[in-house]
Amino acid sequence: MITMDLMAIDLAYGLEKLLLIGGIITVSLIVAMYTTYAERKVAAWMQDRRGPNRAGPFGLLQPVADGLKLFFKEEIIPLTSNKTLFVLGPALAMVTAMLTSAVIPWGSSINIFGRDVSLQIADVNIGILYVFGVVSMGVYGIMIGGWSSNNKFSLIAAVRGASQIISYELAMGLSLIALLMMTGSLSLKTIVQQQMEGGWNIIYQPLGFLIFLICVFAECNRTPFDLPEAENELNFGYHQEYSSMKLGLYLFSEYVNMFISSAVVSTLFFGGYDIPFVDEAALSLSLGANTVALLGFGALFAKILFFLFLFIWVRWTIPRFRYDQLMDLGWKKLIPLALANMLITALVILWLNK
Amino acid sequence: MASLTNRAKVLEQKPMSFMERLYLPAIFKGMAITFAHMFKKKATINYPEEKRPFSPVFRGLHVLNRDEEGRENCTACGLCAVACPAEAITMEGAERKTSEEHLYREEKYAAKYEINMLRCIFCGLCEEACPKDAIYMSETFAPSNFTRKGFIYSKDELLIPNPVTDKEKFEIAKGLREAQLKNK
Numbered sequence: 133m134i135t136m137d138l139m140a141i142d143l144a145y146g147l148e149k150l151l152l153i154g155g156i157i158t159v160s161l162i163v164a165m166y167t168t169y170a171e172r173k174v175a176a177w178m179q180d181r182r183g184p185n186r187a188g189p190f191g192l193l194q195p196v197a198d199g200l201k202l203f204f205k206e207e208i209i210p211l212t213s214n215k216t217l218f219v220l221g222p223a224l225a226m227v228t229a230m231l232t233s234a235v236i237p238w239g240s241s242i243n244i245f246g247r248d249v250s251l252q253i254a255d256v257n258i259g260i261l262y263v264f265g266v267v268s269m270g271v272y273g274i275m276i277g278g279w280s281s282n283n284k285f286s287l288i289a290a291v292r293g294a295s296q297i298i299s300y301e302l303a304m305g306l307s308l309i310a311l312l313m314m315t316g317s318l319s320l321k322t323i324v325q326q327q328m329e330g331g332w333n334i335i336y337q338p339l340g341f342l343i344f345l346i347c348v349f350a351e352c353n354r355t356p357f358d359l360p361e362a363e364n365e366l367n368f369g370y371h372q373e374y375s376s377m378k379l380g381l382y383l384f385s386e387y388v389n390m391f392i393s394s395a396v397v398s399t400l401f402f403g404g405y406d407i408p409f410v411d412e413a414a415l416s417l418s419l420g421a422n423t424v425a426l427l428g429f430g431a432l433f434a435k436i437l438f439f440l441f442l443f444i445w446v447r448w449t450i451p452r453f454r455y456d457q458l459m460d461l462g463w464k465k466l467i468p469l470a471l472a473n474m475l476i477t478a479l480v481i482l483w484l485n486k
Numbered sequence: 487m488a489s490l491t492n493r494a495k496v497l498e499q500k501p502m503s504f505m506e507r508l509y510l511p512a513i514f515k516g517m518a519i520t521f522a523h524m525f526k527k528k529a530t531i532n533y534p535e536e537k538r539p540f541s542p543v544f545r546g547l548h549v550l551n552r553d554e555e556g557r558e559n560c561t562a563c564g565l566c567a568v569a570c571p572a573e574a575i576t577m578e579g580a581e582r583k584t585s586e587e588h589l590y591r592e593e594k595y596a597a598k599y600e601i602n603m604l605r606c607i608f609c610g611l612c613e614e615a616c617p618k619d620a621i622y623m624s625e626t627f628a629p630s631n632f633t634r635k636g637f638i639y640s641k642d643e644l645l646i647p648n649p650v651t652d653k654e655k656f657e658i659a660k661g662l663r664e665a666q667l668k669n670k
Contacts (some may be wrong), residue, residue: 177524181533448519450513 148249155169156253163440164387165195171387171444178448197225202380210281210373217280222381225273231266231468235259236395237321239429240404240412242422251405252321259320260312263396264305267351270389271297274360277382279369290370292455293360296424297351299462306470309339310477311400316345324404328412332403339473341401343466348393348464353386355447359455394439405432407486545610545623548601549646549659550637551590556650559620562596569615574605592618599644603628603637 169184169191176183178271184191209218239251256262271294311333315323327333334341350357361369371382398404405428406412416424453461505511533536540546551559562579580597582590589595613622631637647655 174524177528178520180523180526180529182528182530185532445517445520450514 138147144247148247149253151386152249152251152253153234155389156238157230160230160388160391163391163436164384165199167390167444169195169199170440171447174441174444175448180443201379202368202377205376207376207378208373210283212282212396213373213375214218214280214282217276218373219378221273221277221280222371222378223383223424224276225270225385226381226388228270229267229385229392230271231269232263232392232396234343235262235320235391236399237324237347237404238395238432240421240425242425251425255319255321260308260318260400264301264321268298268301270351273356273382274370275479276294277374281373282375282442283371285368286370286372289360289372293353295368296353296357296359296458296462297458300347300350300466303343303462303466303470304351306467306474308400309344310340310470310474313349313474313477313481318436320399320404324399324406332406334401337473337477340477341397343470343473344401345397346461346466349395349446350442350445352389352393354390354443356450356453357458358447358452359458382452390443391436392439394436394443395432397439398435402435405429407431428429491661503611540625541621544612544625546626547603547623547628548606548612548621549623550599550641551620551622552646552656554646554649555588556648557587557589557591558595558645559591559618559619560596560599561592561594561618562599563594563617565615565617566612566621569611571609571611572605572607574585574602574607575612576600596641599641601644603639604634614633 133152165430172194173183173191178475184194187193187197187407209215234253235256237250237252238257241248243249274293274297275290278286278288278293281287314333314336315326317323323333327438349355353360353396359369371379374382405425407421407427408431412428415427419427553559560577562577564577564579567573567575567577576598577596577600578598579594582593582595586595607621610623616622628637628639646659651657
């Protein structure tokens with residue numbers, strides 16, 4: 133497979149991938165930008181307020197204003213901090229947040245000038261493992277940021293955040309094993325194609341989905357698991373010493389993470405770019421393959437937007453966990469549940485194959 | 487121990503049932519509540535564009551009144567200053583000259599009339615004390631200012647526009663006043 137790719141590399145191929153990478157980065161940044169806006173708007177609506185409505189029509193320029201404000205703020209690097217790592221922290225958080233998007237199939241392929249262009253940057257055959265690897269790297273952004281600040285509170289918060297992410301990664305991985313036993317493939321594209329034929333994975337793995345979703349909330353440091361940044365009871369988090377756009381990058385990477393996680397959840401459990409109740413093959417005969425591919429991208433996007441809304445919705449409904457409750461849920465509830473789910477799935481697969 | 491009011495409720499502390507310990511039903515219930523709130527009436531008023539109507543008894547900035555011929559009502563009797571609990575009003579009286587009969591209604595008038603809006607507590611006692619209907623409180627409030635001096639309002643700021651020489655502005659001010667009275 134890899135040798136095939138190497139042989140196929142030519143100028144057009146490189147250009148096509150470059151354009152795709154640029155496009156996906158732009159889209160995820162813009163979506164993340166407007167998620168901050170949506171967060172404030174939805175929060176306001178849920179509290180019977182109006183939300184930002186001064187900057188531009190309906191306050192649509194608010195994220196731009198927020199970003200400009202962060203850029204123009206004074207940048208303070210603490211005297212006793214490790215300056216290299218202090219700068220590296222937010223950069224790493226942002227980079228790892230963006231990296232995951234490479235293996236997500238954003239749509240089936242479209243045909244431009246006789247070339248089939250796949251709407252996926254890299255169809256790696258270990259797609260999910262890659263996602264897990266990159267997500268684990270995200271811990272370094274938090275750890276380095278908290279440690280290099282040379283501030284006790286930042287360090288404690290960073291340790292807190294890191295142990296939370298590592299704990300929930302276990303349950304996340306275990307819940308996915310059940311799914312992978314069903315699909316038999318680690319490639320995200322194959323998983324999507326299987327769902328197009330055999331129905332969405334949520335139908336077969338409702339418990340696995342629930343565990344995975346809870347873990348995703350914990351991985352993204354979102355309420356009810358946003359202890360790393362509990363400003364009112366735990367004195368803010370690992371980014372306590374950060375100011376200006378470096379703080380902005382940390383906060384922004386959280387939103388990029390949300391976007392990518394929503395994409396991963398939609399891909400794994402909700403059919404990815406599958407348009408529900410529609411036979412894509414039949415539709416592409418009447419509408420053309422390109423239109424159907426774009427419609428599929430739209431379907432994926434709608435699913436992602438729903439999950440983004442869910443993130444926000446949960447944040448403004450549920451209070452925060454206490455730290456021991458958080459660990460209790462992760463280790464004593466989710467991991468045994470995920471193991472049980474895995475065993476049951478394995479038994480059912482064996483029984484059906486008999 | 488016997489309770490004093492017989493209204494005391496015994497706290498029930500049963501262990502939670504399985505469904506309760508799952509927390510998910512409670513979470514969904516909470517999420518339904520927040521979702522329903524998205525479509526409810528917003529409590530916020532878009533301030534500069536929309537304004538909340540004042541209560542008919544609202545006591546705002548003071549206005550010094552004139553009669554129909556544009557003569558000032560105030561006779562500098564000092565009753566408002568005496569009535570003022572915050573001692574915000576100061577004035578100096580002067581005698582009207584024969585050439586000034588079109589300016590002041592009675593023989594004595596206020597040469598200087600100042601209200602310190604930082605001291606004023608907007609209680610309305612000045613309005614009640616005035617025997618000449620010379621001072622009343624409008625439905626606007628004092629705008630912000632950068633200096634303390636800016637809050638000491640003199641006659642220039644307090645007087646209602648002259649109905650003879652500055653009819654237009656007087657009509658506006660009076661219109662506002664009448665709309666206020668109508669509300670009352």
